[in-house]
Amino acid sequence: MIEVFIISAAVILISIALAFIRLIIGPTIPDRIVGLDTINTLVIVGMILFGAAFKESIYIDVAIVYALLSFVTTMLVAKYLEGGRM
Amino acid sequence: MVVTIIIYTMLAIGIFFNLLGSIGLLRFPDVYTRLHAGTKCTTFGSMFLTGAVIVYGLKEWYLHPVAGSSIMPLHVFIALIAILVTNPTGAHAIARAAHKSGVLPVNAVVDDLKEDTTKEKTKKAKEAKK
Amino acid sequence: MVMKAFAVTSVVSFVTYLLLTTGSGDLWMWSASEIIFGIILALIVGFIARKIFIKNSYRMLNPIRWFRGLVYLIGPFFIAMAKANLDVAYRVITGKIRPGIVKISPGLKTDLGITMLANSITLTPGTLSVDINNETNDLYIHWINVKDEALKKKPRDPSYVCNGFPKWIRRIAE
Numbered sequence: 001m002i003e004v005f006i007i008s009a010a011v012i013l014i015s016i017a018l019a020f021i022r023l024i025i026g027p028t029i030p031d032r033i034v035g036l037d038t039i040n041t042l043v044i045v046g047m048i049l050f051g052a053a054f055k056e057s058i059y060i061d062v063a064i065v066y067a068l069l070s071f072v073t074t075m076l077v078a079k080y081l082e083g084g085r086m
Numbered sequence: 087m088v089v090t091i092i093i094y095t096m097l098a099i100g101i102f103f104n105l106l107g108s109i110g111l112l113r114f115p116d117v118y119t120r121l122h123a124g125t126k127c128t129t130f131g132s133m134f135l136t137g138a139v140i141v142y143g144l145k146e147w148y149l150h151p152v153a154g155s156s157i158m159p160l161h162v163f164i165a166l167i168a169i170l171v172t173n174p175t176g177a178h179a180i181a182r183a184a185h186k187s188g189v190l191p192v193n194a195v196v197d198d199l200k201e202d203t204t205k206e207k208t209k210k211a212k213e214a215k216k
Numbered sequence: 217m218v219m220k221a222f223a224v225t226s227v228v229s230f231v232t233y234l235l236l237t238t239g240s241g242d243l244w245m246w247s248a249s250e251i252i253f254g255i256i257l258a259l260i261v262g263f264i265a266r267k268i269f270i271k272n273s274y275r276m277l278n279p280i281r282w283f284r285g286l287v288y289l290i291g292p293f294f295i296a297m298a299k300a301n302l303d304v305a306y307r308v309i310t311g312k313i314r315p316g317i318v319k320i321s322p323g324l325k326t327d328l329g330i331t332m333l334a335n336s337i338t339l340t341p342g343t344l345s346v347d348i349n350n351e352t353n354d355l356y357i358h359w360i361n362v363k364d365e366a367l368k369k370k371p372r373d374p375s376y377v378c379n380g381f382p383k384w385i386r387r388i389a390e
C-alpha cells in the first residue's frame with residue numbers, strides 16, 4: 001500500500017515540475033501567479049500523500065497550515081497587483 | 087480487497103486530473119484559460135486524492151482502533167475543506183487582479199467588463215471636467 | 217443580542233478546536249488539558265471575532281439549510297464539477313476555445329450567497345468568475361466557449377452560465 005502512495009506522490013512531483021515551467025516562462029505576472037497557485041495546491045496534496053505513505057499525521061497538519069497560508073499569499077499578491085490599498 | 091480497489095481507482099483519477107491541469111497550464115494561450123485548467127482540474131484531482139487517503143485512514147482506524155488512528159482521516163478531511171474553499175476564491179482574486187492590471191483575454195468574442203470599466207472611466211472624466 | 221453572537225462564535229470555534237485535536241487522550245477522544253485549553257481559547261476568539269463572524273442575522277443556524285447545502289454539494293454540484301473537468305480535458309487535448317467575458321445578474325442579495333455562487337461558478341463547466349459589482353451584485357464571468365444564443369440580449373440570461381444554481385443557493389443561504 002505504501003508504494004502506491006509514493007508512486008502517486010512522484011507523479012504529483014512531475015506535475016509540479018510542469019507547473020514550474022509556466023512559473024519561469026510565463027510572459028505576464030498573472031501567469032506566474034497562476035503557476036504558483038497551482039504549485040501550492042499540488043504541494044498540499046503531495047504532503048497529504050506522503051503523510052499517508054509514512055503514516056505520519058503531523059505531515060497533514062503541516063498541509064492544513066500550508067493551505068491557509070498559501071491562500072493568504074495568493075490574496076496578498078493579487079491585491080498588490082491590483083494596485084489598491086492592502 | 088474492495089477497499090484497496092477503491093483506493094487505487096481514486097488515486098488513478100486524481101493523478102490523471104492533476105497531471106491534466108499542469109498540461110493545460112502549459113497549453114492554453116492566456117491567463118484566464120490557464121486559470122480554468124489550473125483551478126478546476128487541480129481541485130477535482132485533489133478531491134479524489136484526499137478521498138483516497140481518507141478511505142485508507144478509515145480502513146486503518148477500523149483495523150487498529152487505537153487512540154491516535156482517528157487523527158489522519160479527520161485532518162485530511164479538514165485539509166480537503168480548506169482546499170475546496172480557498173482554491174476558487176484565490177482563482178477569482180487572480181482573475182480580477184489580472185483584468186485590473188490590464189491583461190485582456192486573447193481572441194475574446196465579447197468583453198462586458200472592459201466595456202463597463204471604460205464607460206465608468208469616461209463618466210468620471212466628464213465629471214472631472216465639469 | 218451581543219451575548220448571543222458571542223456564544224455562537226465561541227461554540228463554533230470550540231467545535232473546530234475539538235475537530236483539530238481528536239485522538240489526544242482517553243476522555244472519549246480528547247485529553248482533559250486539551251478541553252480546558254480549548255474552552256479558554258474559544259472564549260477569547262468569541263470575544264474578538266463576534267462582530268466579524270455574525271452580521272445581525274442567524275439564518276445559518278437553521279439545520280435544514282445545512283442539510284440542503286449538503287444535498288447540493290453531493291448532487292448537482294458534484295455532477296457539474298465532473299462535467300467541468302471532462303470539458304476542460306477535452307479542451308486541453310483539442311485546443312478549441314472561444315473565450316469571452318459576460319455579465320450576469322443572479323439576483324442574490326447576501327454576501328454569503330454571492331460568495332457561494334461565485335465559487336460554484338468557478339468550479340463548474342467552462343466558467344470562471346472574474347469580477348463583481350459591489351452595488352448591484354452583478355457577476356462578470358469568463359466563459360471559455362461562448363454560445364451565440366447567449367449574446368443576443370443585453371442583460372444576459374443566467375441560465376446559460378449557471379444552470380439553476382441561483383435557485384439552490386437562494387434556498388441555502390437567503
